[in-house]
Amino acid sequence: MEKIANQKAWFLVLPVFAVVAFSAVIPLMTVVNYSVQDTFGNNKFFWNGVGWYQELLSPSTELGGRFLASLWRNLIFSAVVLAIEIPLGIVVALAMPRQGRGVAFSLVVLALPLLIPWNVVGTIWQIFGRSDIGLLGYVLNRLGFDYNYVAYPIDAWATIIVMDVWHWSSLVALLCYAGLKSIPEAFYQAASIDGASRWAVFTAIQLPKMQRVLLIAGLLRFMDSFMIYTEPFVVTGGGPGNSTTFISIELVKLALGQFDLGKAAAMSLVYELIILIICWVFYTVMTNAGQERRIEREAA
Amino acid sequence: MDSIPGRRLILAAFMIFLLLPIYWLINMSFKGNVEITSTMSLWPEQPTLANYRVIFTDASWYSGYLNSLSYVLINMILSVALALPAAYAFSRYRFMGDKHLFFWLLSNRMAPAAVFALPFFNLYSAIGLFDTPWAVALAHCLFNIPLAVWILEGFISGVPREIDETAFLDGYSFPRFFVKILMPLIASGIGVAAFFCFMFSWVELLLARTLTSVDAKPIAAIMTRTVSAAGMDWGVLAAAGVLTLVPGAIVIWFVRNYIARGFALGRV
Numbered sequence: 001m002e003k004i005a006n007q008k009a010w011f012l013v014l015p016v017f018a019v020v021a022f023s024a025v026i027p028l029m030t031v032v033n034y035s036v037q038d039t040f041g042n043n044k045f046f047w048n049g050v051g052w053y054q055e056l057l058s059p060s061t062e063l064g065g066r067f068l069a070s071l072w073r074n075l076i077f078s079a080v081v082l083a084i085e086i087p088l089g090i091v092v093a094l095a096m097p098r099q100g101r102g103v104a105f106s107l108v109v110l111a112l113p114l115l116i117p118w119n120v121v122g123t124i125w126q127i128f129g130r131s132d133i134g135l136l137g138y139v140l141n142r143l144g145f146d147y148n149y150v151a152y153p154i155d156a157w158a159t160i161i162v163m164d165v166w167h168w169s170s171l172v173a174l175l176c177y178a179g180l181k182s183i184p185e186a187f188y189q190a191a192s193i194d195g196a197s198r199w200a201v202f203t204a205i206q207l208p209k210m211q212r213v214l215l216i217a218g219l220l221r222f223m224d225s226f227m228i229y230t231e232p233f234v235v236t237g238g239g240p241g242n243s244t245t246f247i248s249i250e251l252v253k254l255a256l257g258q259f260d261l262g263k264a265a266a267m268s269l270v271y272e273l274i275i276l277i278i279c280w281v282f283y284t285v286m287t288n289a290g291q292e293r294r295i296e297r298e299a300a
Numbered sequence: 301m302d303s304i305p306g307r308r309l310i311l312a313a314f315m316i317f318l319l320l321p322i323y324w325l326i327n328m329s330f331k332g333n334v335e336i337t338s339t340m341s342l343w344p345e346q347p348t349l350a351n352y353r354v355i356f357t358d359a360s361w362y363s364g365y366l367n368s369l370s371y372v373l374i375n376m377i378l379s380v381a382l383a384l385p386a387a388y389a390f391s392r393y394r395f396m397g398d399k400h401l402f403f404w405l406l407s408n409r410m411a412p413a414a415v416f417a418l419p420f421f422n423l424y425s426a427i428g429l430f431d432t433p434w435a436v437a438l439a440h441c442l443f444n445i446p447l448a449v450w451i452l453e454g455f456i457s458g459v460p461r462e463i464d465e466t467a468f469l470d471g472y473s474f475p476r477f478f479v480k481i482l483m484p485l486i487a488s489g490i491g492v493a494a495f496f497c498f499m500f501s502w503v504e505l506l507l508a509r510t511l512t513s514v515d516a517k518p519i520a521a522i523m524t525r526t527v528s529a530a531g532m533d534w535g536v537l538a539a540a541g542v543l544t545l546v547p548g549a550i551v552i553w554f555v556r557n558y559i560a561r562g563f564a565l566g567r568v
Contacts, residue, residue, distance in 0.1 A: 003392060003393055003394045004392065004393055004394065005393070005394045005395070006392075006393040006394070006395060007395050007396060008395075009389035009392070009393035009395040009398075010389075010395055010396070012385035012386055012388060012389035013385075013386045013389050013390070013395075013401065015382045015385070015386070016382050016383060016386040016405070016445055016449060017386075017401070019378075019382060019438070019441050019445060020404075020405065020408055020441065020442065020445055020446065022438075023416075023420075023438060023439060023441055023442040024408050024411070024416075024442055026419070026423055027419030027420055027422075027423055028419070030419040030422060030423070031415070031418075031419055088314075091304075091310060092310065092311065092314050094304045094307070095304060095306075095307035095308075095310040095311040095314075096307075096311060097311075104553075104556060106311060106315070107556040107559070108552050108553060108556050109315050109318060109319065110315075110318070111552055111555075111556060111559045112318060112319075112322065112548075112552065113318055113322075114559065114563070115499060115503075115545075115548030115549075115552060116322075116503070116544070116545055116548060117502060117503040117505070117520055117544050118503045118504070118505055119505045119520045119523060119524055120520075120523070120541045120544050120545065123325070123523065123537060123538075123541050124321045124322065124324070124325050124541065125321060127324065127325060127328060127534065127537075127538065128320075128321045128324050128325075132337065133328070133336050133337060133340075133534060134324065135320070135324050135340075135342075136321075138340050166317065166318065166321065169314075170318070171560075171563055174559055174560040174563070175560045175563070175564055177560065178560040178561070198304065198305075213560075213564070216564050216567060217564075220563065220564065223410050226412075227410075227412040227413070227414070229412075229413065229414055229505075229506055230504075230505045230506060233524075234524060247412075247414070248412055248413075248414035248506075251412075251414040251415065252414050252417060252506065255414075255417060255418040256417060256418060256421070256510065261418070264418060268414075268415040268418075271412060271414075271415060272411065272412070272415050275407075275410055275411060275412060276407055278410075279403075279406060279407045279410045280403070282406070282410070283402075283403050283406055286565075286567050
């Protein structure tokens with residue numbers, strides 16, 4: 001369907017543009033402004049050029065060390081949760097019933113963690129993991145593991161990763177399920193006539209059909225895990241030590257805890273830039289997929 | 301043919317994994333604090349409603365729910381109402397800068413809240429909205445309007461343009477066509493967009509906490525305050541948590557077929 005050129009459409013977009021510009025552009029200008037200045041209080045600011053950026057990106061300074069360490073932690077965290085959630089989501093999607101009353105039931109149960117407020121997700125796992133009152137912590141300690149997410153970094157990481165898997169695997173599963181449902185029954189019949197193995201059906205039919213949703217799922221999960229704040233903040237508060245301090249937590253500490261405006265602003269912009277680049281990849285994937293879909297539909 | 305071996309077992313195990321922590325929270329919300337700290341039991345041995353009574357009678361607790369609901373509702377109405385015409389424009393017309401604008405909206409949906417916390421604090425303090433539901437509602441527009449535009453654009457693109465053209469030939473004015481014909485056709489899309497705006501505003505903590513102090517404090521912030529206090533009231537915390545699950549649990553049945561679509565910004 002070819003779109004009509006119509007400049008008046010701008011009037012329809014104007015309200016959205018105004019509101020989003022108000023809440024996005026003005027704050028970003030403030031951040032840019034702060035990021036090139038220094039202050040000794042009293043609301044007096046001095047030009048600092050790219051000083052903060054230099055400090056931020058060199059590992060030897062205190063700020064740079066903190067930023068790069070939290071960036072690394074965040075990247076490792078994102079990589080681990082993606083490596084678990086994507087395969088798990090695919091397996092669960094394959095295990096879901098295609099028809100009958102089980103469909104609605106499993107959709108509802110799977111969607112449940114997605115609708116829980118993020119701080120409550122944190123609270124749930126904070127309670128669940130405690131060795132004195134939580135089932136998980138209690139059972140693990142009874143089995144002889146010295147599990148304590150407040151004291152040991154490894155345990156804190158494990159808890160946060162399991163929590164994220166619990167929270168978001170369903171999203172991957174639901175997206176994959178939507179992809180699987182679009183496969184016509186005839187494909188499977190053809191495969192069974194050819195005597196294709198279960199594995200061949202998966203690699204030759206199901207996986208290619210899921211490719212697009214998997215890409216979307218992967219990018220969404222990467223973005224959200226890269227911005228994670230509330231859940232680890234509630235469970236560990238970034239500790240023990242700094243072991244679970246991700247970028248967002250570090251940034252909030254710097255901006256709202258220490259009111260270190262220049263440093264926080266420089267960090268914000270670098271953070272935002274990374275997100276913007278990933279976002280561009282996401283957008284390209286989305287729009288290309290939309291075009292492919294349109295071509296497919298017109299061909300059909 | 302298309303299912304995998306042992307699928308019932310896999311599905312059941314995954315569901316137990318999902319439900320067990322939630323069950324534990326519900327279980328705890330019906331226990332007294334003495335029972336919580338002294339015994340480990342799979343169900344409440346002396347079930348009590350005392351925790352829920354605290355929340356429903358103590359204004360510092362239940363006002364948190366009312367505050368949250370008020371900014372969430374303002375945000376939901378604002379986002380969907382503004383997004384509808386914009387989504388129509390993106391779906392039907394080409395205009396100057398449309399692709400850039402669409403991408404810019406998406407980039408705001410993906411922007412980390414942590415980046416905006418401090419500037420929002422300055423901005424809303426400066427215009428005198430700090431500690432009101434409007435501050436949080438407007439701040440959440442940053443990611444909810446783009447979300448609503450993207451979801452609604454997907455739904456409107458599913459409506460054939462012949463319908464618009466026929467309506468205009470029949471003498472419908474644009475606003476009348478929009479309200480009488482288009483909106484009923486994408487009613488489920490509007491529902492999905494509204495639901496996701498509701499949800500993402502309801503689950504957000506960082507901005508809501510930063511932009512409020514006393515009068516408009518959301519339930520999420522009240523809960524974290526209790527978490528950090530010494531001598532923790534676990535039972536009440538659990539009950540407060542359970543009550544925040546209720547809105548999601550009520551609508552989940554109606555949106556079950558659209559969950560994937562909403563999370564993928566209408567692109568599945």
